[in-house]
Structure formats: structure tokens, C-alpha cells
Amino acid sequence: MAPMEPWERVWIDAEAFSEDVHSYINCTDCHGGQAVAEKDAAHTGLKPEVADDPETTCGQCHVDVAPYAKESLHNTLRGYDTALYARSEPEHHPAIEEMQSNHCDSCHADCGDCHVSQPTSVGGGLVAGHVFNRTPSMSQNCTACHGSRIKDEYYGAHEGIPSDVHFKQRMACVDCHTGDEMHGMKMEDVNHRYDGAQEPDCQSCHKIEMGTGDEEESEEENGIIREHVIHDETLMSCQVCHSTTYINCIDCHVEQTEEGTAFFRVDEHFLGFYVGLNPNQTEERPYKYVPLRHVPIAPDSFSFYGDDLLPNYEERPTWVYTTPHNIQRETPQTERCQGCHGNDDIFLTRDKLSREERRANRDVIVDEAPSMFGLGN
Amino acid sequence: MRKFLVLILALVMMLVPMVQAQEEVEVPEVVVERIMEYGELIPELDHYNTVSLDDFIVMLAEEEITILDVREDAEVEETGVIEGSVHIPLRTLGENLDKLPDQEAKIVVVCKGGFRATIGMTALHILGYENAFVLVGGFDAWVAEDLDVVDAPVEVEAAEVPEAIDPELMEYVAEYLMNLPENWGGVKAADLNIELIENPPDYLYDVRSAEEWADPGYIEGASHVWINEFIPMMEEWPTEKDANIVIYCASGYRGGIASTVMGLLGYTNVRNLSGGTKAWVAAELPLVQP
Amino acid sequence: MRFRLIYGLVLVAGMGFLAVGVMASGDPRPEAKPFTDQACLDCHTDQAKLQELAVVVEEVEAPPSEGPG
Numbered sequence: 001m002a003p004m005e006p007w008e009r010v011w012i013d014a015e016a017f018s019e020d021v022h023s024y025i026n027c028t029d030c031h032g033g034q035a036v037a038e039k040d041a042a043h044t045g046l047k048p049e050v051a052d053d054p055e056t057t058c059g060q061c062h063v064d065v066a067p068y069a070k071e072s073l074h075n076t077l078r079g080y081d082t083a084l085y086a087r088s089e090p091e092h093h094p095a096i097e098e099m100q101s102n103h104c105d106s107c108h109a110d111c112g113d114c115h116v117s118q119p120t121s122v123g124g125g126l127v128a129g130h131v132f133n134r135t136p137s138m139s140q141n142c143t144a145c146h147g148s149r150i151k152d153e154y155y156g157a158h159e160g161i162p163s164d165v166h167f168k169q170r171m172a173c174v175d176c177h178t179g180d181e182m183h184g185m186k187m188e189d190v191n192h193r194y195d196g197a198q199e200p201d202c203q204s205c206h207k208i209e210m211g212t213g214d215e216e217e218s219e220e221e222n223g224i225i226r227e228h229v230i231h232d233e234t235l236m237s238c239q240v241c242h243s244t245t246y247i248n249c250i251d252c253h254v255e256q257t258e259e260g261t262a263f264f265r266v267d268e269h270f271l272g273f274y275v276g277l278n279p280n281q282t283e284e285r286p287y288k289y290v291p292l293r294h295v296p297i298a299p300d301s302f303s304f305y306g307d308d309l310l311p312n313y314e315e316r317p318t319w320v321y322t323t324p325h326n327i328q329r330e331t332p333q334t335e336r337c338q339g340c341h342g343n344d345d346i347f348l349t350r351d352k353l354s355r356e357e358r359r360a361n362r363d364v365i366v367d368e369a370p371s372m373f374g375l376g377n
Numbered sequence: 378m379r380k381f382l383v384l385i386l387a388l389v390m391m392l393v394p395m396v397q398a399q400e401e402v403e404v405p406e407v408v409v410e411r412i413m414e415y416g417e418l419i420p421e422l423d424h425y426n427t428v429s430l431d432d433f434i435v436m437l438a439e440e441e442i443t444i445l446d447v448r449e450d451a452e453v454e455e456t457g458v459i460e461g462s463v464h465i466p467l468r469t470l471g472e473n474l475d476k477l478p479d480q481e482a483k484i485v486v487v488c489k490g491g492f493r494a495t496i497g498m499t500a501l502h503i504l505g506y507e508n509a510f511v512l513v514g515g516f517d518a519w520v521a522e523d524l525d526v527v528d529a530p531v532e533v534e535a536a537e538v539p540e541a542i543d544p545e546l547m548e549y550v551a552e553y554l555m556n557l558p559e560n561w562g563g564v565k566a567a568d569l570n571i572e573l574i575e576n577p578p579d580y581l582y583d584v585r586s587a588e589e590w591a592d593p594g595y596i597e598g599a600s601h602v603w604i605n606e607f608i609p610m611m612e613e614w615p616t617e618k619d620a621n622i623v624i625y626c627a628s629g630y631r632g633g634i635a636s637t638v639m640g641l642l643g644y645t646n647v648r649n650l651s652g653g654t655k656a657w658v659a660a661e662l663p664l665v666q667p
Numbered sequence: 668m669r670f671r672l673i674y675g676l677v678l679v680a681g682m683g684f685l686a687v688g689v690m691a692s693g694d695p696r697p698e699a700k701p702f703t704d705q706a707c708l709d710c711h712t713d714q715a716k717l718q719e720l721a722v723v724v725e726e727v728e729a730p731p732s733e734g735p736g
Contacts, residue, residue, distance in 0.1 A: 138571065168662050170574045
């Protein structure tokens with residue numbers, strides 16, 4: 001994404017915006033300030049980003065969505081709290097919150113970050129001359145935050161790793177991820193992106209291949225794939241067979257420069273594909289095996305903000321349930337049985353962990369790859 | 378009050394087409410004529426005047442040719458050049474015709490991979506250099522074969538610009554080259570796919586042959602206009618000069634010719650798929666069969 | 668015939684009540700007000716003016732972050 005010129009970031013396309021229903025609303029109703037010609041006076045009391053509280057702004061009209069959006073993970077970034085607080089004690093939360101406000105909160109997405117401007121994390125700026133997009137733009141909104149993992153996987157930016165099969169079929173993020181999901185309307189008490197039912201669900205489109213199609217037809221006729229029946233959802237998530245190598249990061253440390261500019265340093269990152277035990281096995285996500293991605297947390301990741309802020313570091317795995325966005329019809333795992341069976345290389349076994357991480361990941365590692373014959377494995 | 382508003386509205390409506398007309402580039406008649414002539418010549422050109430590395434090596438041994446390296450200064454400084462190269466960065470080519478031999482001379486244009494050289498070759502053809510060629514794969518192909526390079530290009534004394542070149546034509550082409558966009562008007566396969574998802578180009582032209590269109594197939598959404606017929610069909614090109622147009626061929630050379638010609642005729646938003654359908658397929662993006 | 672008339676009247680009255688009910692329970696969204704903020708638009712639709720008034724941001728060094736974000 002090319003950076004926007006300062007004028008372009010605040011430029012309203014008169015012709016296009018006049019077609020937008022939001023052009024009937026007075027500017028000051030949303031943005032504050034005053035409707036006068038002189039710049040400083042006009043900008044007194046200005047709120048450039050209006051939707052910090054979706055209910056009192058956009059929610060005045062979008063009454064069906066805003067209350068949910070307000071509580072969504074996109075707006076609250078509550079998922080980070082879940083992952084970080086589990087590794088710390090309440091007395092550390094203020095320091096962690098300070099860290100988050102400096103390093104994480106620019107990815108907090110309010111209504112405008114998806115529907116009218118680019119997210120703050122990439123510098124903000126109106127996407128289309130203040131015209132509101134009902135569906136966010138994949139390149140200007142979604143991947144602005146979901147970049148180094150999702151975007152690079154989906155677009156095929158890692159050398160030698162193909163783009164996602166859905167990208168090849170010209171599908172945008174919103175073709176799978178619905179507005180209901182993005183606004184957090186379907187699930188209650190969701191504190192992490194992998195809480196609740198899988199949404200989107202591969203089977204909602206791939207009914208026939210999964211054997212959830214027309215039961216009247218014979219197995220052969222309706223195209224059920226035998227391997228899908230054998231490796232059902234109690235055994236593994238779809239990504240175990242259909243995703244491929246993804247990026248894993250190790251040891252992120254956050255700091256500030258002397259001028260107070262927040263920055264981070266990821267000491268190591270590598271491409272790999274590792275299957276392990278599902279750390280969040282629930283009735284809705286019953287998969288025993290899932291791909292695991294290394295997250296860059298280290299015991300001293302936040303030491304700039306205080307000593308020993310993650311005393312419970314070992315209470316949550318550093319290899320976490322992941323849904324890589326580089327889905328392929330054919331992968332080394334689908335090519336032949338031995339792609340997985342007996343192939344320790346793709347399983348997260350104990351020897352792949354550093355000594356310091358063994359305890360944290362005790363519940364996700366596997367002793368060895370399932371053998372060709374040991375179905376009980 | 379209402380009458381006043383109607384009057385203003387009428388004035389604005391009269392002004393809008395005038396403003397739009399002003400924005401369009403005025404293409405001199407001589408440019409159109411030269412492009413029409415080039416269009417008639419294209420079917421007769423052997424491989425559209427692209428030269429493979431092997432043929433280029435034979436040419437170097439057997440013929441007197443001028444190697445014209447159109448890369449940027451920094452690139453040439455970093456990598457060196459093929460021995461005997463004249464170095465004129467593409468954007469300044471139109472202003473440095475006095476450093477080229479006569480219009481009949483054989484000139485092989487070289488860049489990094491062939492994209493810019495195709496623009497240069499096409500511009501030279503329009504200027505009347507009918508023996509201008511482009512090295513397929515460019516300097517990268519040369520070094521991939523471990524062939525020798527030298528540090529510096531040859532110094533050329535400026536001579537006279539050939540009299541046969543119409544000054545208006547020369548000035549216009551020079552201006553066009555000078556204003557080439559930062560990425561030379563290329564679009565990468567994955568980026569085109571993103572655009573096709575979100576904001577498809579107004580026109581997507583496939584300028585390969587009918588055989589190639591049928592097998593291996595075409596990018597969904599494209600229209601087929603064979604490069605041999607592309608320029609003669611000028612009358613049927615989009616009327617909006619600012620339309621978002623993407624052109625592609627198999628490797629990028631024919632697409633480069635077509636996009637350069639459209640650019641010279643005042644189309645302001647024409648791009649060429651870098652690496653053509655080969656790059657598209659290499660990115661595992663799908664082609665569809667008719 | 669009379670039955671039909673009564674039936675028709677009841678139907679019309681019912682629909683009327685329903686309509687009033689819907690209007691009264693109402694759309695919770697605020698009523699549209701006349702647009703009075705043309706001064707804001709005059710400036711923010713004018714590219715030349717925005718360019719002229721744009722605050723020159725001092726070149727700030729990019730944060731020295733390393734690795735994938």
C-alpha cells in the first residue's frame with residue numbers, strides 16, 4: 001500500500017460522496033468541530049476518528065450492528081488480553097495495558113477503520129474520498145492489520161509457497177468472513193478469536209466433499225472424499241491436510257526509543273509447518289490435531305515496562321492453534337499417507353522445542369507421528 | 378433564487394466537458410500516423426523484434442550492432458554492462474537520440490529483464506528506428522549465463538539527430554518517456570489478481586494469438602485482440618482515455634508494445650502484466666479455456 | 668354483502684392500527700436534519716486548498732522495528 005499524501009488522507013470526493021447516504025449527515029454531528037471556513041476554528045474540538053464508541057456514533061443509525069461491534073474482538077482487542085493475562089497476574093495488568101496502548105492498540109479497529117478509512121496502523125487516511133464501503137477492502141482494510149501472516153500467506157508472498165486456493169479463485173476476505181462474524185454478532189462470551197464455533201466453516205461451502213451434501217445420493221455419486229470420512233473433524237481440522245508452510249516468529253521484544261517511539265524486535269522467524277494437539281479442544285472445535293504456529297512471546301518480551309511481567313509464562317503454549325491462510329487442494333500431506341503417517345518432521349515433537357519452552361507446550365506436543373498402522377495414535 | 382441556481386447548474390454542466398477535454402493529452406497527427414505505420418509493420422516483424430540471448434550472441438559475433446542499455450544509472454554502476462553498451466536511461470532516451478546511430482542501424486535495447494527495453498524499442502520504432510530489437514530476459518539473462526560484463530558503458534559523442542525525425546514527434550515521444558511512471562507501467566501477477574478481486578480494470582486485453590488464447594487459455598475477464606490486429610483496430614479502443622486498462626501476452630513483450638502504443642496515444646492508465654501469462658501461471662493463478 | 672362490508676372495515680381498521688403501532692414503536696434512528704455544514708465540505712473537497720493547508724509533518728524516522736510485525 002502506497003502511503004497517502006497528507007491532503008489525500010482527508011480529501012472528500014465531492015461527486016462520489018454526494019451519492020453516499022452519509023453525505024446527508026452534518027459533518028459536525030460525527031466529527032465535532034465547527035462548520036466555519038477558518039481552519040483552526042473549524043478544527044477546535046474536532047474528532048477525526050469518530051467511532052471510538054460505536055454505539056454513540058455509527059450506532060445512532062446502525063442500531064442492529066453497533067452494540068455488537070462495540071464488544072467485538074476487532075474493537076476491544078480482547079483476544080490479546082486473554083493471551084497475555086493468562087501468562088501474568090492481576091498486579092501486572094496495568095503495565096501490560098500500558099505496553100498494549102503503545103504497541104498493540106493501533107490495530108484496534110473501530111467502524112471507520114474498516115468502512116471508510118485505512119486503519120491507523122498503516123497511517124489512516126480516507127480510502128475512497130469519504131465514501132463508505134459496505135464491505136471492507138481486502139488490500140486497504142483487512143490486510144493492513146492482518147499483514148505479515150494472513151496477507152503474505154493468502155497472496156503467496158513467501159517465495160516458493162503458493163497463494164491460497166481461494167485467492168486464485170478471486171475470493172476476497174469478505175467472501176468467507178461475514179459481517180456478522182466481523183461484528184461479533186454470532187457469538188457471546190468470546191474472548192479469543194478461536195473461541196466458539198469455527199466461523200467461517202469450510203463445510204458451509206464444501207458440503208459435498210465433506211459428506212454433508214445430499215444424503216440420498218450414493219457416496220460415489222455425491223463426491224464424498226473417502227479421506228475426509230476417515231479423518232473426520234474429531235481427529236483434525238481441515239488445515240492439517242490443506243494448509244502448507246507458514247511463518248513462525250520467536251522472541252518479540254518491545255521497547256521505545258529515547259524520543260518515545262514504540263518499536264518491536266522479533267529475534268527470529270522461520271517458515272515451517274507443524275501439527276500438534278489442539279490446545280483449545282471444545283465441543284465446537286473437537287479436532288484432536290491442528291496446525292500449530294509459534295507466537296513470538298518470550299518471558300521477557302515486555303521487560304521494558306517492568307520486571308517479570310509474565311510470571312505464568314508456562315501456563316499457555318507458545319505454539320498455538322492456527323488457521324493458516326494458504327489453503328491448497330493438494331499438499332505434501334494429501335499426496336500420500338506417509339505425508340503425515342510416520343512423518344515426524346511435520347509433527348511438533350518434544351525435540352523441536354527449546355528447553356525453556358517445554359513446560360509451556362506440554363499439552364500440545366505429540367510423542368511421535370501417528371504410524372501407518374497405529375490407528376489409536 | 379431558484380433561477381439563479383439553475384443558471385449556475387447550467388454553467389457547471391457546460392464547464393464539466395470543457396475541463397475533461399482539457400485534461401486529455403493532445404496527440405499530434407504525426408504520432409498517430411507513425412503508430413498506424415508501425416501497426417502495419419508489426420505482423421511482418423520476426424518475433425516482434427525480440428531477440429533471444431543465443432541469437433543476440435550470434436548477432437554480436439557477426440553483425441555490427443549497437444547495444445543500448447536503458448537501465449537507471451545506479452543499476453549500471455552496480456552491475457556493469459555488456460561490453461560496448463551505450464547507456465541512456467529510458468526516461469531520457471527521447472532527448473538523447475543524437476547519441477544513437479542512424480535510423481537504419483541495428484539497435485538491441487537491453488534492460489534488467491526486458492520490460493523497459495520493450496518500451497524503449499517500441500518508442501524507437503515510432504521514431505523511425507525500424508531495426509530496433511529487444512533482448513529477451515535482458516541483462517539478467519546475460520549474467521545468468523556467466524557472460525562477461527565490463528564496468529562502464531562506452532562514451533558516445535553527441536552527433537546530429539537524424540533529419541528524418543519530425544521534431545514534433547521527437548518532442549512528444551521524449552515527453553512520454555520522461556513521464557513514465559515509477560514502476561514503468563507494470564503490474565505483477567498477484568497484484569493483478571488482487572485488483573481483479575476488488576477493483577477490476579475497465580479493460581483487460583489479451584494480445585496473444587488465437588492459438589495461445591485457446592491453449593493454455595486466458596485470464597478470466599479478458600478480451601482477445603491479437604497484437605497483429607491491435608493497432609489497426611484503434612478506432613474500437615475505449616473512448617475514455619483515462620480508463621483503467623491492463624494488457625497481457627505470454628511473456629510481456631507484445632503486451633509492452635501494445636501498452637506503450639496506447640500510452641503514446643494518450644491513454645493515461647494502461648499497464649502491462651509483468652512476465653505475462655507465464656508469470657501468472659508461475660504464481661499458480663488460473664487460466665480458463667474458451 | 669353486509670358481512671363482506673364489516674369484514675372489510677375490520678380489516679382496514681386492523682391495518683390502520685398496525686401501521687400506527689409501527690410508526691409509534693418507531694424507528695430508533697434520529698431524524699434527518701437539514702445539512703448546514705457546507706463550510707467543512709468547501710475546504711475538504713478542494714484538493715488545492717488541502718494541499719496548501721496541509722500541515723508539513725517533519726520527517727520522523729521510522730520506528731527501528733525488526734522482523735515481521
